[in-house]
Amino acid sequence: MKSRFVGALxxxxxxxxxxxxxxxxxxxxxxxxxxYVRELTGRVSPAVVEIVxxxxxxxxxxxxxxxxxxxxxxxxxxxxxxxxxxYIITNAHVVQGASKVRVLIPSARSALSQDSPxxxxxxLDAHTIGIDSxxxxxxxxxxxEGLPSLSFGDSDQVRQGxxxxxxxxPMGLHNSVSMGVVSAAARALGDDNPxxxxxxxxxxxxGNSGGALVDTSGELVGLNTYIVSSSGGSEGIGxxxxxxxxxxxxxxxxxxxxVSRGSVGLFVQDISPVMAKGLGLSLQQGVVIAxxxxxxxxxxxxxxxxxVILSLNSKxxxxxxxxxxxxxxxxxxxxxxxxxxxxxxxxxxxxxxxEESAPWDPLAxxxxxxxxxxxxxxxxCIEIDKDVARLLPELRRSYxxxxxxxxxxxQTQAVDLQPGDIIHAVNNIPIAVLxxxxxxxxxxxxxDAVVLQIERNGRFRYIAFEID
Numbered sequence: 436m437k438s439r440f441v442g443a444l445x446x447x448x449x450x451x452x453x454x455x456x457x458x459x460x461x462x463x464x465x466x467x468x469x470x471y472v473r474e475l476t477g478r479v480s481p482a483v484v485e486i487v488x489x490x491x492x493x494x495x496x497x498x499x500x501x502x503x504x505x506x507x508x509x510x511x512x513x514x515x516x517x518x519x520x521x522y523i524i525t526n527a528h529v530v531q532g533a534s535k536v537r538v539l540i541p542s543a544r545s546a547l548s549q550d551s552p553x554x555x556x557x558x559l560d561a562h563t564i565g566i567d568s569x570x571x572x573x574x575x576x577x578x579x580e581g582l583p584s585l586s587f588g589d590s591d592q593v594r595q596g597x598x599x600x601x602x603x604x605p606m607g608l609h610n611s612v613s614m615g616v617v618s619a620a621a622r623a624l625g626d627d628n629p630x631x632x633x634x635x636x637x638x639x640x641x642g643n644s645g646g647a648l649v650d651t652s653g654e655l656v657g658l659n660t661y662i663v664s665s666s667g668g669s670e671g672i673g674x675x676x677x678x679x680x681x682x683x684x685x686x687x688x689x690x691x692x693x694v695s696r697g698s699v700g701l702f703v704q705d706i707s708p709v710m711a712k713g714l715g716l717s718l719q720q721g722v723v724i725a726x727x728x729x730x731x732x733x734x735x736x737x738x739x740x741x742x743v744i745l746s747l748n749s750k751x752x753x754x755x756x757x758x759x760x761x762x763x764x765x766x767x768x769x770x771x772x773x774x775x776x777x778x779x780x781x782x783x784x785x786x787x788x789x790e791e792s793a794p795w796d797p798l799a800x801x802x803x804x805x806x807x808x809x810x811x812x813x814x815x816c817i818e819i820d821k822d823v824a825r826l827l828p829e830l831r832r833s834y835x836x837x838x839x840x841x842x843x844x845x846q847t848q849a850v851d852l853q854p855g856d857i858i859h860a861v862n863n864i865p866i867a868v869l870x871x872x873x874x875x876x877x878x879x880x881x882x883d884a885v886v887l888q889i890e891r892n893g894r895f896r897y898i899a900f901e902i903d
Contacts, residue, residue, distance in 0.1 A: 476600065476612050479653045481541040481583040482516045483646055485556070485604040486525055486575075488533035513603035513646030514538065514575065515655060516584040517685055521577040524685050525645030526660055527566045530573050532851040534900035536561040538577050539609060556609065565688035565841060566853065569696075570630060570680060571660060574688040585647060588654030590677035593620045593633055601637035601659055601673070603646020613638035615671075622674065623756050624661070629763045631756065632674040633657045639673035648675040655681070683764050692841045693854065697765030698791035700731020703744060703755045717779060718743055722752050736784045738775065745781070746774040762788070807839065807869065811876050811902075812850050815840045818869050819857070831890055834867040835859045851898055853891070860888040 489509045514525035523538060530536055539556040564574040597617040605611055615637030622634040635648060639662050648657035657675025664670045687694045703722045704710075711719040724742045727734050744752050748771055752758050765771065767790040774783055807815040816836045817823060824833060835857040852858075858866055862885065866872045879885060879902040887898045 472600075472614065475649075475651070475653055476602075479585060479600070479647065479649050480602055480610050480612065482585045483602040483610065484514045484516060484523060484541075485511055485539040485607075485609045486514045486523075486529055486561075486645065487511045487537045487539065487558075488530055489535045511604055511607045512642055512644045513659070515645070515647045515658065516582050517587070517655070518689075519580065519582050519584050521579045521582060522564070522685070522689060523561065523575050523577065524658065524681055525573055525575065526658070527568050527571045527573040529645050530563055530575060531566060531568070532898070533563075534850070535903075536563065536575060538575070540577065540579065540582065541610075565692040565694075566851075567684050567688065567694040568853070570676065570684050570694070572658070572676065572681060572684045572688075574685055585649065585653070585655040587678045587682045588650055588652070588656040590633065590656050590679045593617055593650070593656050593677070595620055598651050599635055599637055599656065600649050601635065601639055601643065601646060601675075602649065603639075603643035603659060605638075605640035605642040607642055618672075621757070624674065629756070629759050630676060630680060631760050632660070633677055635673050635675060636671040637673065638671075643673075654678075657681075680764055683766075695767055696791035697762050697767065697769070697788040698731075699762055699771070699786045699788060700728030700733040701738065701762075702726040702728075703758050705755045706743070714741055716741070716743060718776070721745065722755050722758050732787045732789055736773075736786045738773075738784060738786075739777065741777070743776040744773055745776055748772055749774075809873055809876055811879075812852065813841060814838050814852055816858070816869055816872065818867065829893060830857065831893065831895065832857075832859060834865075835890070836866055836869055836872050850887075850900055852887075852889070855891070857890040858887055859890060859895075862886055863888075 487509065488511070512525065512529040514523040514529070516522070517524050538559050538561045540559055541556055559577040559579060561575040561577045564576055566573045595617055599615060599617055601613045601615070603611065615635050617633060618636050619634040621631040623631055633648065633656065635657075637648070639659050641662075643659045643662075646659045647655055648659055650656045656678045658678070658681050659673060659675045661674040662670070663672040663674075684694050702725050704725045706716060706718060706721050706723050708719045710716070710723070714723070716723065722744045724738060724740055724744065727738055727740060744758060746752055747758065747761055750761075762771075765788040767788060769788045770785055771788060772783060772785050774781065776782075804815065807817055809816055815838070817839050819830070819833065819835050819837055823837065824830060838852050838854055838856040838858070840854055841852070858872065860866055861872065861875050864875065866875075881902055883902045885900055885902055889896055889898055
């Protein structure tokens with residue numbers, strides 16, 4: 436299929452004109468190209484959905500700017516069905532903070548009809564399985580089987596110049612398609628962001644977030660996420676999360692509701708000519724080890740500071756960002772091979788990937804579904820006592836209920852709570868005992884307004900929602 440698509444395009448470019456092609460008795464290559472794009476779009480678009488989220492936000496009062504008001508807002512974005520059982524991947528920023536999530540799914544009749552230009556939809560309620568803020572990915576699910584879905588492509592094979600389609604709901608315009616090329620296959624955005632994005636000039640606008648970037652075989656190679664724009668609209672600079680990252684996060688969120696990161700205990704830096712000269716390195720480019728965490732897998736494997744990393748699993752290591760990105764998406768227990776250089780000597784080492792621990796990971800071990808589950812919110816909580824406080828020494832208050840883990844299979848209410856959040860109050864009522872928190876949540880009636888005061892990353896914030 437892919438060769439046919441590219442071949443048709445080349446014929447169109449090389450052809451001296453549609454008239455001459457018809458005179459020779461051949462088919463119009465532009466028509467062939469158009470027909471294939473139409474067929475490809477018809478295959479993949481039913482698996483791309485519109486997501487409508489509603490929630491509460493704060494805004495300044497027009498009469499008194501010093502006063503904040505809580506208002507209800509609705510917005511829309513996009514998502515991709517990646518499993519016929521109703522699993523939909525989207526961006527975390529799409530559903531984070533939402534009190535209600537609905538998905539506009541193509542109806543079975545319209546999904547099968549290639550002749551109708553109108554794609555009919557039906558609205559289904561969705562619940563959040565898990566959110567991974569670091570990768571800006573979230574997994575939601577609708578209670579429906581047999582849905583059209585997209586298969587994952589291998590984003591490592593994406594190259595600059597590849598033709599791609601972007602599908603989503605920009606500005607709320609359901610199921611819109613645009614075409615472009617890959618502008619860059621591995622684009623870094625910011626020093627603190629470990630992901631290397633696919634950059635494309637296919638038109639992406641607000642509302643495309645969470646939509647599909649597909650290749651000419653109809654496989655998902657990226658999830659549209661960002662645009663760079665001075666006007667707020669598409670200027671041909673869009674970014675998608677590579678499908679290999681999306682697949683990894685999807686599988687982990689589906690299995691355990693959270694995402695584990697790979698680590699080997701190394702901090703590496705790019706080699707510059709000045710650095711090479713000062714450290715006496717024989718190479719003036721590449722990646723050098725600046726630090727090795729004691730007792731880490733890298734330390735056990737014998738890696739040292741000033742070692743130069745040449746390759747990872749036989750793949751050339753060109754930058755520190757690339758190395759960190761590759762390790763970041765590895766699974767715990769996975770064995771990786773590194774080719775290194777120390778002085779003038781080359782050596783190969785095997786390193787076992789460990790899980791990069793999060794500050795709240797030890798807390799999850801203290802919680803059990805039998806004792807710590809808040810069924811309505813789908814979270815496991817524990818009370819803050821002296822032992823827990825020692826694990827989190829920078830708490831603003833010495834009391835509260837901390838979210839130790841999420842239990843998405845029990846969730847009946849979509850609430851933007853994350854592991855590590857500390858719940859201090861419910862509707863201005865201070866909370867310090869788990870049984871009291873469970874009872875308050877249980878006693879709320881459908882339609883009741885709930886405002887949680889939480890502490891996240893050292894800052895207080897409110898989470899407001901209505902009970903379903």
